[in-house]
Amino acid sequence: MEVVKLDDASPSLFATPVVTVGFFDGFHLGHQTLLSRLVGWAASRHSDAVVLTFRSHPKGVIAHTSPLHIMSPEHRLVWFRRLTVDAVVLMQFNDEIASMSAERFIEEILLRRIGATGILFGWDSSFGAHGRGNADFVENGSWNIEVRRCPPVEVDGTRPSGTLIRRLI
Numbered sequence: 748m749e750v751v752k753l754d755d756a757s758p759s760l761f762a763t764p765v766v767t768v769g770f771f772d773g774f775h776l777g778h779q780t781l782l783s784r785l786v787g788w789a790a791s792r793h794s795d796a797v798v799l800t801f802r803s804h805p806k807g808v809i810a811h812t813s814p815l816h817i818m819s820p821e822h823r824l825v826w827f828r829r830l831t832v833d834a835v836v837l838m839q840f841n842d843e844i845a846s847m848s849a850e851r852f853i854e855e856i857l858l859r860r861i862g863a864t865g866i867l868f869g870w871d872s873s874f875g876a877h878g879r880g881n882a883d884f885v886e887n888g889s890w891n892i893e894v895r896r897c898p899p900v901e902v903d904g905t906r907p908s909g910t911l912i913r914r915l916i
Contacts, residue, residue, distance in 0.1 A: 748828045753838040758862025764797040765789045765865035768874050773817040773912045774826045777900040782830045784897050785867045795833040801840040817912055849875025865893040
């Protein structure tokens with residue numbers, strides 16, 4: 748598994764990558780399902796499965812209060828490797844990223860830096876200022892990026908989440 752900083756990323760590093768974006772703290776069943784689907788999708792098209800993830804929780808910038816991290820960044824990398832992700836792109840979430848439009852996020856980060864040909868969205872995932880960049884937004888755009896969705900996972904009627912794990916700790 749290759750690990751690169753966003754500033755060092757370029758499309759030449761990846762083979763027609765399919766990407767998912769998220770913090771992935773706790774690696775609960777929802778995360779595992781999403782990443783398993785990403786890896787399967789990439790394998791079916793001879794592409795690289797790429798995870799774009801953040802060094803720190805986005806809520807620390809957006810809400811000015813960072814939740815307790817369940818896992819260290821190094822431990823998250825161990826789990827990405829176990830789930831056979833091809834590459835992880837590490838990105839610092841800061842005020843500039845928080846205010847970046849969804850269009851600019853797609854064009855400058857997903858396309859120019861990674862060369863994404865597909866994006867897999869979790870049931871509640873989004874990017875860009877105000878979370879505007881969701882699956883429908885990308886599908887209705889003119890970027891020629893294939894979009895797939897991963898439905899929510901439920902265990903005994905409950906959706907696993909980092910928030911739930913933190914509450915239980």
